[in-house]
Amino acid sequence: MAPKSDSAEAIVLNFVNEQNRPLNSQNVADSLQKFNLKKAGIQKALDNLADNGKISFKEYGKQKIYLARQDQFDIPNSEELNQMKEENAQVQQQLDEQKRAISEVEGEIKNLQSNLTLEQIRHKEAKLQKEVKEMEDKLVKLREGVTLVRPEERKGIAEMYSEKLSQWRKRKRMFKDVWDAITENLPKDLKEFKEELGLEYDEDVGVSLQSFSGLLQHGKKRTRDQ
Missing domain, CATH: 1.10.10.10 (Winged helix-like DNA-binding domain superfamily/Winged helix DNA-binding domain)
Structure with missing residues (x-):
C-alpha cells in the first residue's frame, strides 16, 4: 500500500x-x-x-x-566551536590510544599463536625422548661389540654392490667402444657433438667409478681387520 x-x-x-x-x-x-x-x-x-x-x-x-x-538549526558561536574542536581533539587522542592498545594486544596474540601449546610440547618431548632412547640402545650395543649386521647379510650386500660395479664398468667400456667407432673420422668438435646428443659422462654429474670401487675395497679391508 x-x-x-x-x-x-x-x-x-x-x-x-x-x-x-x-x-x-x-x-x-x-x-x-x-x-x-x-x-x-x-x-x-x-x-x-x-x-x-x-x-x-x-x-x-x-x-x-x-x-x-x-x-x-542552532549555529554555534566561536567559543562553542573552539570547545567542540578541543573535545574533538581529545576524542581523537583517545581513539589513537585505543588503536595502539589494540595493536599491542593483537601483537601479543600473534606471538602466543606462534608458540607451541602445552600439549604440542609434551608430544614433541615424548617423541624426542623415544629417539634418544633408541640411539642410546644402539650405542650400548655398539660398545658391547654386538654385530648389528649379520655376516651373511654383509656378504650379500657386498656381492650385490660388486655386481653393480661390474655392470657399470662393462657399460662404460661398451659405450667407449661405440663412441670411438662413431667419432673416429668425425670432422666436427667432439665436445660440441656430445652436447648436441645430450650425453653426460660420470664426471659431468660428479660421480666416479673409481671412488665407488674404493668403497668396496675399504669394506673388504675392514672385514679382514675385524
Missing part, C-alpha cells in the same frame, strides 16, 4: 533535514527507495514543502535544488 501524501512529505522533510545538504529530486528518490515512494510523488512532496516554507530551494535552469532551512 502506497504511503499517503502527508506521510510522504513527512518522510521527505525528515530526510532533507537529516542530510542538510543540497539535494535534487533524484538524490532523494534514490535514497528513499525503501519507502516505495515514486519519483513523481517525491517531486510533488518537495514542491509542497518548498511552497509551505518548510524547506528552501533554488532553481538552476530546469534543475531545482532543495535544502533544509538553516534557521531551524
